[in-house]
Amino acid sequence: MWTDLFTFNSSHPAQIVGWVIVGGIMVQVGCWAGGGVRRYVFDRRRIRLEQERLTLDIHAARLRIQSVELARSAWNGIRKFTVSQKVFECDDTYSFYLKPHDGKPLPSFKPGQYLTFQLTVPGSAKPVIRCYSLSDCARPTHYRVTIKRCPPPAGSSHPPGIGSSFFCDSIKEGDILDVKAPNGHFFLDLEKPRPVVLISGGVGVTPMVSMANALIEAGDNREIWFFFGARNSRDHMFKDYMAELVAKHPHARIHVCYSKPLPADVHGRDYHHESRVNVALFKELLPSNNYDYFLCGPGPFMESITDDLRAWGVPDSWVHYEAFGPASVKKAAPPEVKKSLNDAPVAGIEVTFSKSGITAIWDSAYDSLLDLAESRDIKIDAGCRAGNCGSCLVAVKSGEVEYLGGHGADAEKGSCLTCICKPKGKLVIDA
Ligand SMILES: NC(=O)C1=CN([C@@H]2O[C@H](COP(=O)(O)OP(=O)(O)OC[C@H]3O[C@@H](n4cnc5c(N)ncnc54)[C@H](OP(=O)(O)O)[C@@H]3O)[C@@H](O)[C@H]2O)C=CC1
Structure with missing residues (x-):
């Protein structure tokens, strides 16, 4: 009888019923197995996403603890x-x-x-x-x-x-x-998971080393491109340190450019490109321009790279830079500063430096009151030139100033931080 059942005979009703039952069971088993596989894949994905969310939560909690510690252990004054x-x-x-x-x-x-x-x-x-x-x-x-x-500036007799x-x-x-x-307002926000390009010239590498170090030590897996420009091996600071640091990270790459290599400098060992750091190199090496760019180096370096990044279609909001002392980025001022400096009414305003007995005319070629003072050899102390350290604070005797951007150090009422403000109208300051 069993042999009969397994020998196909379309006229045998019991056999037809049997096959229908077997088919139904197979469909059920198939559905159950398929559903099980789908459930398994879905569960695995859910667990992986939960793990990733947990890692991010832990990372965010760590950053929150750090900022609480920062608030607790920071100090005022010296x-x-x-x-x-x-x-x-x-x-x-x-x-x-x-x-x-x-x-x-x-x-x-x-x-x-x-x-x-x-x-x-x-x-x-x-x-x-x-x-x-x-x-x-x-x-x-x-x-x-x-x-x-x-x-000293090239060709000057300054010490x-x-x-x-x-x-x-x-x-x-x-x-x-x-x-x-x-x-300081120039920093890498570890909570924003954007890939970064860290670009530096000479000793401008210092904040970039801090950024790369912070990312790598935090186990942050985002893409990091590190471009460093120096004249040659004599100026190549942190050479082994950076190579070792970058080797610890799966998505970090370093490119060293020498503008004037020495005869003993070896391409591939000491440096990767015989050129200045430039945007043509980024176009050649980066898969796209979709990165956050951090820049620090000599003034002309910052000016040309910010200009060329803009020409490459990189929005200003992705470009972050530090400009201390001579390394000021005149052309690449933030948009709100530019707009403000270009406002017509500020041109032709009289600014009197009362201690020096000098009156100068403000116009939009100047970055700040400090810049105007220095153009007339009027000495005002300056530290960060970003409105943070407070050393350029000067009393306002009459008139009003307008700030060009956010500033960290509090300007007392009746004073101004000359490195980040401009006159609103006729102005007398105690310098
Ligand atoms: N946090 C901050 O704001 C900091 C800022 N700095 C600033 O960084 C600057 C670094 O000075 P220093 O170490 O003496 O630099 P260097 O004069 O040694 O220049 C470093 C490299 O930059 C190159 N370079 C110069 N101009 C350009 C350009 N237009 N485009 C591309 N590359 C260029 C130089 O090339 P070449 O040989 O062809 O001139 C050189 O290879 C200082 O001005 C300093 O104020 C430094 C530390 C921190």
């Missing part, structure tokens, strides 16, 4: 730091490791921020205020800054930079320095 190590990096460039003299933990900071120093330089009547970028990520025990002797020369020539291990808490 804190004493001991120079625990002074390390030669390359020609005229040293790293300084700074430990808090009170031995208490240090607040965290955002990668890209700087420290402000109040230096007692022999021969200077007043303390010299200088800002230097932190060149490592945040650590509870010490900070690191890396300082290159700032040369080299007072602050940077003091650090390079006079500061030694064991010295105690007066330092203000980390500050």
Whole structure:
């Protein structure tokens, strides 16, 4: 009988019923198995997404803890730091490791921020205020800054930079320095998961090292492109350090450009491109222009790269830069600043510097009141030139000023931070 059932005979009703039952069972089993596979795949995907969300939550919680710690352990005014190590990096460039003299933990900071120093330089009547970028990520025990002797402008008879020369020539291990808490609006936001291009020239590499270090040590897997330009191996700071750092990260790449390699410099070993850092190189190497760009280096470097990025269709909001001292980015001022500077009524305004007895005419070629003062050789102290350190604060005797962007240091009523403001109308300031 069983053999009959398995021998097909369309006229055997029991056999037909049997096949229908078997077919039904097979369809059921198939559905059940298919559903099971789908459920399995779906569950795996859900678990993976939950794990990723958990990792992101942990990361966000860590960042929140860091910012609470920052608020708790940041200090107002001056804190004493001991120079625990002074390390030669390359020609005229040293790293300084700074430990808090009170031995208490240090607040965290955002990668890209700087420290402000109040230096007692022999021969200077007043303390010299200088800002230097932190060149490592945040650590509870010490900070690191890396300082290159700032040369005088080409062809001038000025001496080299007072602050940077003091650090390079006079500061030694064991010295105690007066330092203000980390500050600055140029930083990489670790909570924004955009891929980044870190672009630097010369000692402008310092904030980029801090950014790369912070990303890599946080286990952040975003794409990192690191472009560094130096004249040659004599100026190539952090060479081994950066190569080792980048090797730890699955999506980090480094490209070193030498503008004037020495005969002993080897292509492929010491550097990758015999050129300046430039946007043509980004076009050749980057898969698209969809990145956040961070820039720091000499003024002309910043100007040409910001201009060329804009021409490549990169929106200004993706381009972040630091401009200290001579490295100001005149052409690439933020849009709101540009708009403000281009407003017609500000041209032709009289600004009187009462102490110097000089009256000058403001026009949109100047970046700020400080810029106007310096064009007339009027001395106003300046540190960060970004409205944070407060050293360019000057009393307003009459008239009003307008700020060109956000500023960290509070300007007292009746005073102005000359590095980030312009006159609103006829103005007299105490400088
Ligand atoms: N946080 C901050 O804001 C910081 C800012 N800085 C600033 O960074 C600057 C670095 O100075 P320094 O180390 O002396 O730099 P260098 O004068 O040594 O220049 C470094 C490299 O940049 C190249 N370069 C110059 N102009 C351009 C350009 N237009 N396009 C592309 N590459 C260019 C140079 O090429 P070439 O040899 O052909 O001239 C050189 O290879 C300083 O002005 C300093 O103020 C530094 C540290 C921190």
